[in-house]
Amino acid sequence: xxxxxxxxxxVGIEERAAALGARSIKTTAKQQGIRLAVSMLDLxxxxxxxxxxxxxxxCAKAVCPAPTMPEIPSVAAICVYSAMVAVARAALxxxxxxxxxxxxxxxxxxxxxxxxxxxxxxxVAAGAEEIDMVISREAFLAGDxxxxxxxxxxxxxACGDAHLKVILxxxxxxxxxxxxxxxxxxxxxxxxxxxxxxxxxxxxxxPGVCLVMLEAIRDHAWRTGRIxxxxxxxxxxxxxxxxHRLVLVKETLGDEWLTPERLRIGASSVLxxxxxxxxxxxxxxxxxxxxxxxx
Amino acid sequence: MTVEPRQSTVWNYAPAPEATDHxxxxxxxxxxxxxxxREPAEGRHEPTINPATEEPIAEIAWAGPxxxxxxxxxxxxxxxxxxxxxxxxxxxxxFRIARLIQERARELAVCETLDGGxxxxxxxxxxxxxxxxxxxxxxxxxxxxxxxxxxxxxxPLGVVAQIVPWNFPLLMAAWxxxxxxxxxxxxxxxxxxxxxxxxxxxxxxxxxxELPPGVVAILPGDGQVGATLVRSPGLDxxxxxxxxxxxxxxxxxxAGRGVELTLELGGKSANIVFEDAALDQAxxxxxxxxxxxxGHVCCAGSRLLVQESVMDEVIAKLWARMxxxxxxxxxDKNTDVGAINSAEQxxxxxALVAAGEAEGAVRRSLACDLPEHGYWFxxxxxxxxxxxxxxxxxxxxxxxVSVLSFRTQAEAIQKANNSRYGLAAGxxxxxxxxxxxxxxxxxxxxxxxxxxxxxxxxxxxxxxxxSGFGREGGPAGLRPYLRVxxxx
Numbered sequence: 001x002x003x004x005x006x007x008x009x010x011v012g013i014e015e016r017a018a019a020l021g022a023r024s025i026k027t028t029a030k031q032q033g034i035r036l037a038v039s040m041l042d043l044x045x046x047x048x049x050x051x052x053x054x055x056x057x058x059c060a061k062a063v064c065p066a067p068t069m070p071e072i073p074s075v076a077a078i079c080v081y082s083a084m085v086a087v088a089r090a091a092l093x094x095x096x097x098x099x100x101x102x103x104x105x106x107x108x109x110x111x112x113x114x115x116x117x118x119x120x121x122x123x124v125a126a127g128a129e130e131i132d133m134v135i136s137r138e139a140f141l142a143g144d145x146x147x148x149x150x151x152x153x154x155x156x157x158a159c160g161d162a163h164l165k166v167i168l169x170x171x172x173x174x175x176x177x178x179x180x181x182x183x184x185x186x187x188x189x190x191x192x193x194x195x196x197x198x199x200x201x202x203x204x205x206x207p208g209v210c211l212v213m214l215e216a217i218r219d220h221a222w223r224t225g226r227i228x229x230x231x232x233x234x235x236x237x238x239x240x241x242x243x244h245r246l247v248l249v250k251e252t253l254g255d256e257w258l259t260p261e262r263l264r265i266g267a268s269s270v271l272x273x274x275x276x277x278x279x280x281x282x283x284x285x286x287x288x289x290x291x292x293x294x295x
Numbered sequence: 296m297t298v299e300p301r302q303s304t305v306w307n308y309a310p311a312p313e314a315t316d317h318x319x320x321x322x323x324x325x326x327x328x329x330x331x332x333r334e335p336a337e338g339r340h341e342p343t344i345n346p347a348t349e350e351p352i353a354e355i356a357w358a359g360p361x362x363x364x365x366x367x368x369x370x371x372x373x374x375x376x377x378x379x380x381x382x383x384x385x386x387x388x389x390f391r392i393a394r395l396i397q398e399r400a401r402e403l404a405v406c407e408t409l410d411g412g413x414x415x416x417x418x419x420x421x422x423x424x425x426x427x428x429x430x431x432x433x434x435x436x437x438x439x440x441x442x443x444x445x446x447x448x449x450x451p452l453g454v455v456a457q458i459v460p461w462n463f464p465l466l467m468a469a470w471x472x473x474x475x476x477x478x479x480x481x482x483x484x485x486x487x488x489x490x491x492x493x494x495x496x497x498x499x500x501x502x503x504x505e506l507p508p509g510v511v512a513i514l515p516g517d518g519q520v521g522a523t524l525v526r527s528p529g530l531d532x533x534x535x536x537x538x539x540x541x542x543x544x545x546x547x548x549x550a551g552r553g554v555e556l557t558l559e560l561g562g563k564s565a566n567i568v569f570e571d572a573a574l575d576q577a578x579x580x581x582x583x584x585x586x587x588x589x590g591h592v593c594c595a596g597s598r599l600l601v602q603e604s605v606m607d608e609v610i611a612k613l614w615a616r617m618x619x620x621x622x623x624x625x626x627d628k629n630t631d632v633g634a635i636n637s638a639e640q641x642x643x644x645x646a647l648v649a650a651g652e653a654e655g656a657v658r659r660s661l662a663c664d665l666p667e668h669g670y671w672f673x674x675x676x677x678x679x680x681x682x683x684x685x686x687x688x689x690x691x692x693x694x695x696v697s698v699l700s701f702r703t704q705a706e707a708i709q710k711a712n713n714s715r716y717g718l719a720a721g722x723x724x725x726x727x728x729x730x731x732x733x734x735x736x737x738x739x740x741x742x743x744x745x746x747x748x749x750x751x752x753x754x755x756x757x758x759x760x761x762s763g764f765g766r767e768g769g770p771a772g773l774r775p776y777l778r779v780x781x782x783x
Contacts, residue, residue, distance in 0.1 A: 007725040009745050013575030022416070024311035024628035032306055215575050222611070246306070251619045255305045 001141055005255055013062070021244045022252055027281070030243070034256055034278045036241040036289075038065060041075035042100055042231065042266040043047045043085075046199065050089045058295045060173035066292065067103030069282075075271070077130055080100040089127035100130035100165070104155060107169070108197035109134040112153055118156040120247055130163045131155070132224035132231075132266075135182060135196060137172045147187055152189035165193035165231055165264075169199040169244035172210045179209055183216035187228050197234030199266065204234015205262070212243055214252040233290040239277040242270055308621075313415045318405050320492070323354040326362055326515070327498035329369045330508025336361035343491055346412035346635040347625050355491050358514035360523050363483075366512040367529045370454045370481040373509025374530075378451045378479035386437030389477055390499075391504040393430035394574040396423065396469075399500065403493055407465055408625045410492040412634030412670070413588050415626050425750055426469035429768075433473035434751035436773060440478060443770035447712040448780040449587060451479030453531035454557060455776065458521045458545075460537045461487035461636050462591040462692075468494050470756075470767050471534055472511060477777040480532070483512040485524060489637045491515035522548070530554050534775065536593070539690075539716075539761050547781050557765025557775045559593065559757060562718030563569065563738065565711035566596030566747060570604045570703070572723035572734075576745065578612045584721060584747035585696040586674050587721040591640070593762075594719035596747050597691060600707055603700045610678060614659065617674050622663045632694060635670040644672050644693035653687035656697070682713060690716070703772055704729065708736045717759030721747045740766070 004093050010151050025033055044064045045054065049268045053117045057080055066072045077098035080087045088099045101123035107110035112121075112147050114179075120131055133155050139147040166186040184196050192215055197204035210232050242265055249257050272292045279287050323340060325332035335500035337359040337707065342351035355722045358366070377385070400423045407418040441449050455475050457466035468484055486494035498513045514520060524729050525545050535545050539560040549556050566584050568577045584596025601609045613752050625633030635641040636753045652658050656677040665671040672693055680687050680697040698717065701707040711720055719741040722730050734742040740757045743749060750756070755771035759765060 007571065007573035009573035009725070011577040012573060012579055012745060016576070016579050022628075026309060026311050027309045029307065029309035036306060065482075215718060218615075243321055250306060 003145060005177040005183070008180050008206060010208075012175055013176055013211055014208045017211040017248065020247045021207060023247045024069050031278060031281050034239060034248055034274050034281075035073060036073065037246060037265060038075060038218070038271065039073040039273055040260045040263050040265050042079040042233070042264050042267055042273060043075045043076045043271060044199070044233075044268050046079070046081060046102060046106075050081065050084055054295070055084045055087045056091045059088055059097070061147045061271070061293060061295045062097050062200040063095045065094065069275070069278060072275065072278065076264055079132060079266060082119060082126065082128065085123050086126045086127035098129045099127060100132055100200075101126075101128035102132045104133040106132070106134055107200040109136050109140065113154065114251060116151065116272050117154060117158050119153050124158065124160055124162050124166045128162055130165060130166055130234055132165045132195060133160050134169060135186065137169055140178070140182060141175065145207070148182070149185050149189040152186055152191060152200070156190040163192045164190070165195045166191035167195045167198055167233075168213075169198055169201055171195050171203040174209065174214045179212045180216050183213050184220065186214075187216070187220045187226070191228060193229035193231050193232055193264065195231035195264075195266065199234045201234065205232035205236055205245065207248060211249050214248060216251055225263065229262040229264065231264040231266055234264055237269050237273070238268050239270070239273050242267075242274060304599070308629050308690065312616065312624060312626045313628055313755075315403055315409070315626070315743060318409075320533055323356070324491070324515070325356045325493045325520055326358050326366075327501075327511070327513035328362065328366045329512075330502065330506070333497070335359055336365070343410055343489065345669075346489070346499055346636055347666065349668050352409055353492065355495070355515050357516040358520045362514060363520065363523050363527055365528055366483050366514055367454065368502065368513055369389060370483055371509060374451070374453055374481040375506060376582055377481055377510050381740050382438035382440065383656045385479065386434045386489050387534045388504055388506050389437060389473060391433030392500055392506070393434060395500045395503055396427040396430060397498070400427070403465060403496060405626070406496055407493050408633070411461060411490045412625050412636055413466060414630040414633040415628055416630065417588060419637050421468045422463055422752075423780050425737055426751070429466075429473045429752045430468040431708040433477040433772075436770070437477040439775060440773060443773040444777055444779065445783065446779040446781065447448050448783050449777045450780050452626075452776060452778055453480060454482075454483070454486070454529060455480045455532040455534060456483050456485070456524045456530050456531070456646070457525070461490040462588060462593070463780070464490040465493035467536055468497055471536075473774050474715055474767070474772045475534075476510065478773060480776055481510050482737065483514060483524065485516065485521050486512050488515075489683075490515040493669050505627045508577070525549065532556070532776070534765070535559070537741065542763060545699075557757075557767075557777065558763035558766065559765070560761060560763040562593050562595070562716045562758065563598055563688065563690050563714050563720070564594050564596050564716070564719040565598045565600050565714070566721035566722065567600045567707050567733065568602065568605070568609055568722040569707070569729070571725050573725060573745070574605065574609060574612060578609065578616050578721040580619070580721060580723060580745070580747040581613055581696065582616055586694050587748050588696040589632055589635055589672070591636055591692055592748065594748065595692070596721050596739060597721075598687060598714070599696050599698045600701050600710055601698060603702050604742045606700050610676075614676060617676065620661060622661065622664060622673060632674055635672050635693065640671055640692065641670040644691055644695065647689060647691045648684055649676060649681070651684060651697070654684045654686070656680045656684055656686060680739060688714070705735065708733060715761045718762035719743070727735040
């Protein structure tokens with residue numbers, strides 16, 4: 001059966017997304033927005049060089065991002081490769097910060113379904129509470145929607161109680177219509193969250209991509225009543241960008257989505273910028289990079 | 296009518312009002328005649344008020360018959376010297392005005408918002424930059440006039456009277472003055488009664504640009520001033536933007552006098568959404584088409600035609616989108632919909648909305664906290680509208696959209712053209728061929744495809760039928776201000 005795509009107008013979607021970037025977020029709204037953004041962060045390290053020591057340090061930062069500003073909450077989760085899940089889980093025990101693991105041959109996903117399932121099972125067995133899988137772009141671009149969905153369904157089964165975030169890697173999909181279509185496939189197949197990117201591609205959570213995915217989530221919720229979350233990952237490196245994503249969510253899905261149960265921001269460097277901006281709202285001057293711990 | 300409550304929010308944007316302390320307004324403004332502000336002969340001043348607060352902003356001199364006569368005399372004597380300047384020199388003055396508008400952009404935007412009630416977001420991002428762009432555009436034409444109209448030799452008309460409305464005060468002044476001056480005419484501009492301030496700031500800009508005295512006169516006042524102006528001897532052309540009723544009166548007054556005329560009048564423009572459109576972007580375009588500037592837009596997409604097969608989905612999405620509109624303080628940078636321009640306009644909107652309810656259309660208005668003072672009307676959606684209803688026929692000029700359904704492309708075209716107006720239209724479809732086919736069947740001066748209310752100085756704007764005649768913008772906008780002396 002040939003694929004039917006819902007229309008998305010590139011110019012229109014980018015105009016609307018950019019217009020929402022012009023919202024003026026000042027004073028108390030900025031403080032609240034920054035606290036919200038921190039509480040929704042999936043603080044991420046996905047490097048070949050990751051070690052237990054590095055992950056433990058990042059976990060400390062995740063639990064208490066700014067010791068001098070106690071009103072800053074913990075982040076939502078730590079996101080690591082499956083080999084580091086046990087370390088993170090131990091470091092985060094009892095803190096309320098979740099452990100998320102990328103899986104399924106991240107980031108390219110060019111491995112067999114069996115290998116993807118095994119990767120997922122390993123992460124869950126090590127204690128991962130959230131799994132960030134990648135869709136098979138190979139199957140999607142070849143037009144095999146059924147295989148894309150079947151893989152997601154199988155991974156979802158392998159997750160058990162763990163929450164499943166499905167990464168579309170939008171930069172590789174080629175058009176907003178494909179982004180919308182892939183969002184729908186992922187939600188139909190049982191995704192708990194849909195997520196923009198691996199962070200390893202040329203572009204990530206651009207405002208336009210975020211808006212298309214948010215509209216897909218809204219339409220899916222209207223049609224089925226099922227709530228699916230959204231994770232913006234890739235390229236959200238400044239407070240302004242993070243607040244822009246919150247505005248996109250607020251004005252597309254509503255305030256009920258402004259909670260870590262429904263919205264995540266996957267990033268690493270944005271945290272210290274959020275802290276610096278928060279400090280600025282309090283003492284009126286920009287701090288230095290050294291004022292905050294690297295991790 | 297049903298009023299649906301707004302959900303409670305957990306992340307409210309803090310107030311973000313634009314500062315006003317940089318705006319240097321005088322307490323009183325005179326008439327701008329012969330390059331200087333002058334007291335009116337009969338000494339009449341009227342306050343101009345902020346429609347969002349009903350507080351007076353400044354006292355404005357209103358022109359009397361003697362002032363009109365004086366301005367005409369000065370414009371007549373200044374015209375030959377202005378037209379005799381080398382074309383490039385005239386262009387330089389216009390470039391200078393354009394740059395000064397850019398330099399004073401923030402001030403002009405705040406002033407426009409204070410005087411007219413439109414959201415700062417719009418005056419800052421649309422009105423003022425476009426006004427500058429029009430001056431830049433026609434500055435460029437000043438030494439290429441004959442190429443713009445494909446003639447061997449052209450000449451200015453002489454003295455032109457220009458009457459502009461209150462919905463885009465500065466932008467309409469720019470639309471009128473820039474081509475008139477580029478072509479070598481001298482101009483007398485009458486701004487609208489309720490929104491004279493930015494035109495008077497433009498007068499200051501003309502002074503700063505050292506525009507020769509007499510080339511531009513600005514005569515604030517009510518309709519009486521306009522009526523006196525167009526009936527005065529010594530005019531070569533009248534350009535009017537405003538209501539169809541006044542346009543008719545002007546055309547009658549000019550009949551048989553050999554005075555050129557262009558009219559840009561009302562509209563009841565059709566915004567057509569086909570089932571194969573990108574619906575979310577279409578909804579965005581519907582919102583921009585009717586709630587931009589509180590619907591005080593002559594080309595507003597006030598008649599929404601939706602294919603029946605997607606009607607429910609479009610209405611659901613539109614209502615959800617409307618619920619996100621932020622109505623309130625026009626100076627707040629996050630405001631989407633500001634104040635209604637005047638008590639008079641508010642009364643007119645209320646009367647037509649009441650007529651819509653009485654005729655059986657289903658009304659939904661946004662439940663929003665409207666300020667206690669000032670003139671406000673909530674964004675409103677009428678469904679189950681029949682083509683015979685007044686709200687489907689008459690121009691409301693407010694934030695009110697009437698939704699009608701259609702079944703086929705042929706019916707869409709027929710319904711869209713079934714209007715005494717023909718100013719603009721919107722077409723929403725992902726099929727390019729269909730868009731062009733429909734566009735060429737529509738009797739409307741402007742047709743937007745997959746967008747709405749986008750303006751550009753290079754594009755011609757004007758109407759069919761009772762929406763007027765003559766074009767503004769682009770090379771077509773030169774023609775109404777020129778006489779062709781020799782054809783190629």
